[in-house]
Amino acid sequence: MLKLKIKTKHYRLSLSNDETHEMIHMVRFSGIAFWVGLVLSVIVLFGAVYTVLVFTPLHFSIPGYPDAHFRSQAMSNALKIDSLESAVARWELYARSISEALDGKRTIDYDSVLALANSREGLEKDPVFIRQQDSILKAKVSKEEQFGLSDTKRNLSIDGIHFFSPVKGIVTNGFDRAVHPAIDITAPSGTVIKSVLEGTVIFSGWSDEYGYTITIQHKGDLISTYKHNRQLLKKVGDKVQAGTPIAHMGSTGSTSNGDHLHFELWYKGESVDPAKYISF
Numbered sequence: 001m002l003k004l005k006i007k008t009k010h011y012r013l014s015l016s017n018d019e020t021h022e023m024i025h026m027v028r029f030s031g032i033a034f035w036v037g038l039v040l041s042v043i044v045l046f047g048a049v050y051t052v053l054v055f056t057p058l059h060f061s062i063p064g065y066p067d068a069h070f071r072s073q074a075m076s077n078a079l080k081i082d083s084l085e086s087a088v089a090r091w092e093l094y095a096r097s098i099s100e101a102l103d104g105k106r107t108i109d110y111d112s113v114l115a116l117a118n119s120r121e122g123l124e125k126d127p128v129f130i131r132q133q134d135s136i137l138k139a140k141v142s143k144e145e146q147f148g149l150s151d152t153k154r155n156l157s158i159d160g161i162h163f164f165s166p167v168k169g170i171v172t173n174g175f176d177r178a179v180h181p182a183i184d185i186t187a188p189s190g191t192v193i194k195s196v197l198e199g200t201v202i203f204s205g206w207s208d209e210y211g212y213t214i215t216i217q218h219k220g221d222l223i224s225t226y227k228h229n230r231q232l233l234k235k236v237g238d239k240v241q242a243g244t245p246i247a248h249m250g251s252t253g254s255t256s257n258g259d260h261l262h263f264e265l266w267y268k269g270e271s272v273d274p275a276k277y278i279s280f
Helices: 031-055 057-061 068-102 110-121 127-146
Strands: 010-016 023-030 170-173 183-186 192-194 199-207 211-218 222-232 245-249 261-267 270-272
Touching: 023 031, 199 222, 211 245
Parallel strands: none
Antiparallel strands: 010 023, 170 183, 183 261, 192 245, 199 211, 211 222, 222 245, 222 261, 261 270
């Protein structure tokens, strides 16, 4: 029985002194061993580079790689754009209705528009549903922050600001961030409503749901809103000081069931409990 022997070629890599020809180091290897060693070296190199880029801050130096602040800002901008689109749509509807009324044309049937909106948003106004959605959103934000999607903590500390009370009365409905992001204060009809801080009026007009409403932009990313008024005393663009009369208390709007002020306070895009900072 004949045995077939496969002859394997071997190679030698030597390092020697060029002048004395003294052998310093020598490595013997076969062709297969060379290619196996080369492949393993490439795999180890790629693994090391991947580990360094993924598990160290070096990946932020890669051009085009979004860091935590960039992703947080992108999420904030998306929410603001969604709110702005909704506001622009309402204003366009309002402006078109006024234009058609001035031209003697048939105006928009708001009853049908409101009926359609109510049929779509009825579920979203359910307190139980709102609280569930709010809990889901908070859980999602907390999970994202665990993985570093947001490198900034929300700072809602406005304790150093001195607010002027918009009206003295009895608080009949407290603050609930999910269902009622405001407080309701009742007082006699016609009571003067005052601005809580210096600022500029950014909205002054009518809303079918909230009646006569006025909104003021203050310094430091603060916004205050006053709803269900009987009469407004300021218009858009007016400058006001803390304590300036801006409206008279009333009970206008479809959601009002008596004379009261529906007061909202917003800081850096988030609703805050006015009762923590203002004495009514």
